[in-house]
Each structure stands twice: as structure tokens, then as C-alpha cells.
Amino acid sequence: MGKPSGPVVCVSYLALAELWSVSQFPRPNHGVEIRSIDWSVAADGPMTAAVLAAMGAPVRLIANDVGGDEHGRFVTEWLRERDVQPAYVCRAAVTTPRIVVTADDQHTRTWFAHLPEVVASLGRADLAPIAEASFLYLDCYELIEHTVVRVIEAGRTAEVPMLLNLGGSKLSAPVKQALDGYGNLLVQTNVDDDDREHAPALASALLSETDAAWVIVTAGASGAVAASHSEELAVQAFPVDVRHTHCAGAAFSAGLLYGHRAGWTMERSMVLGSASGALRCARHHSAPLPSLEELRLVCRELSRRGRGRRGRPAVDDLHVPADCTTAETRRAGCPRCRSLRCSCST
DSSP: OOOOTOOOOEEOEEEEEEEOSSSSOOOOTTTOOOOOOEEEEEEEHHHHHHHHHHHHEEEEEOOEEEESSSHHHHHHHHHHTTEEEEEEEEETOOOOEEEEEEEEEOOOEEEEEEEETTTHHHTOOOGGGGGGGGGEEOOOGGGHHHHHHHHHHHHHHHTTOOEEOOTTTOOOOHHHHTTOOOOOOEEEOOOOOGGGGHHHHHHHHHHHHHHOEEEEEOOOOEEEEEEEEEEESEOOOOOOOOOHHHHHHHHHHHHHHHHHHTOOOOHHHHHHHHHHHHHHHHHHHHSSOOOOHHHHHHHHHHHHHHHHHHOOOOOGGGGOTTTTTTTTTEESSSSTTOOTTTOOOO
């Protein structure tokens, strides 16, 4: 049920993200020059909240406490500048969590996380804002599984619709048990570009493991697929020059949440998510996050370009509101029967 006018409450851990850029990863026992170092925030939850706020949606972030050190001051100011209302405390005695993310020119990434006291801090977090939420976003990471289960229970009690982000991880038994029988649920996860052909099967599998209304699987530059018990969809990625991929999935989640909070269809919500993820990847880490108007213009412009190159219709030809749609959508699944769960030979 939730409260339609309430904020989107995002729950995750909060850390400084130090982003290293290298030309390529070195061989074992070798090194490589770091070309640039940028600061941002992690995990996906804080970025999802910030992207939603840039679109004009009310948000609230529930996260672990951070320190009064340089890293803690940075993440606190970063969130303040982006109009994210946090529900955590800056404590002088706390060491702010930190994650180093290294990416090369092929957009291959790896990360090293130093997350002291995150689990204990999240265990003390006040979950009262969930009762006033219009939607609940939750990062379902193994590290914070105890908090994940606690948040799911609070969301169920308040009957708030949830978006559960698996981040490529599997559903654990405790999380499955906490979700059992709850249908007011979206599940999002991802696969690597090279594994894009497995996205429909993964969506189908997660749908069978839960009572979710929809499962959404993103696949980077290959777009995203979604499956319900009666429908399958796919939305292609918007073509942009990729500068980085840090928190691209979080930007997609924000678009998805904005659309669902506004009562849009899954297809329209996914297209907004795709545009949001594309602009996140195309802009520098320090650039302003896109507004809803910017995303609307991107959708319209890229749709028109699509018509000119490949005969695809523009937004106005689709007879749906122009602020969030494009011709870059299709039915997903088997090319013969279009089902995610087909058994026919292709």
C-alpha cells in the first residue's frame, strides 16, 4: 500500500567511493599507472536516492553512521548538495567506510571494500521512516543480510512496495523466507554484457523463486529485460560515449522507481531508467545529476535519431506521453514464441 505522497526510502550502506582509472589491469605480480582518482559515494542506495532527488522525487536515506574525518565530511556534503535527507549520524570516533573501485578502458571493474562497523551501525538504524514511504529501495548485499531481513519485515508491516536490488548476488535462504508470500515487490539484478543472453533465463528463475510482481535484469550496454507472470519486456540501452560505469545500475533503479511511484507502466519506467543510466555513464562523476526534463529531452532526441537511422518511430508516433518513452523497446525472450520460459528449439 504505502503512502503515495511519501518519500522513496533507500536503505543501504554508505561509504566513500574512491574511483581509480587505469588503461588496463596488470598481470599478476605486476603494476600499472593510475591515470586519475575521483571521489564519489557508494553503495547503490545513496546514489539511487541522489538520482531520484535530481528528478524531483522526495527521498530519505537510511544508512550506517560515518565519521567526522575527511571521507565522512565528503559523503555528507555530497548528499547535502544533492538534496538527500539522510538518517544517520556523523560520529567523531567512527572511521568512515571506504571502497576503492578500479576500472580500465574496457570498463572492467574490480573493487576493494573497507567497511568497519557497517553491520553494527546498520543494526542500530531507525527504520521508522519506512512507515511513511511511498516506495522502499533496498540493497540486498550479503554483508548486510541481517539488516536486509529487518528492513523487509518493516516494509511488509507497513505494506510498502519494495524494489530489492540484488546487485548480481543470489537470493539467500533468510531473504527468501523474509519475502515469502509478498507480492508488492520488484526484484532487480544484473549480468555482465558478455552474459546478456542469460538475462531472460535469470529473470524467469528469480520470478519462480519469489512472489515478485516483476523481475528486472540489466545487462549494461545490452539494455534490460523484465518479466512478470504474464508479460516479458526488453528495453535497449541508449547509445552514449561511456566515461565510466560507477553506479549505472543505481541510476537505472532511480528511473524505474520514479516511474512506478508515478503510476507509469513497467515499459515507460524502464525507458526512463535506461536514459538515467546512460546519462550517468556519459557524465563525469562531479557533473550534476540529470533532471527529469533533461531525461525527457534525451528520450525524445534519441528516439528521433533512431527513426532517421533505422526507420524507427519517434516519440510522438507512439501515442503515449512524450516525457518517458522511445521506440527502443521490444518483446523479450525466445525469437520464435517470445516467451522467457519456452522449450521450443531455436
